[in-house]
Amino acid sequence: MNEIVGGVLILGGAAFAAIAGMGQVRFGDLFTRMHVATKPSTLGLLLVAVGAMFRISGPGAVSLLALTIGMQFLTAPVSAHLVGRAAHRHGDWDRAAAVHDDLSDVDEL
């Protein structure tokens, strides 16, 4: 039973990771690619790690997996924010295609 639940969770998480990778190829703008790189990958990692908790037996496995989840959930938003801010300031994006830009009067290039 545990094996089946864990396997289904791991498969779902891997599907999310595959969707994130396909979105990297299909999406045409930096910020949409950042959106598809950050959210589905993190959710995929969460699902795979929770699924692995059901399957890996041994001391410390659950706590290490929980530590990985916590690390990823703490660092992924911070690094995405840093990269987004840097790209916006540096002008590494399609400014003409943006519908609305709240930071246009804040960021001096």
Add this chain to the structure above:
Amino acid sequence: MIVALAIVLLAVGGAGYLVRLLQGPTLADRIVALDGLLTILVTAVIAWGAYTDRGTYLTVGVVVALVAFLGTSAFARFVEGGR
């Protein structure tokens, strides 16, 4: 069996990130792709641990997650022309 299929799906996702890493027009695209590729790597390490039913490699996941964060923030400072 089901976990082997999951590892194949992870390889598909990693290939997408690799394409973006190689052809991304700007440096910021490559940074995003590298960060995502490392997330896929952590996920694949965990899935491999579940496939072999050994918790030996789970430490690698924690370390790679930390190093990926450090590298991404350093690259972001670099793009920004950081102080």
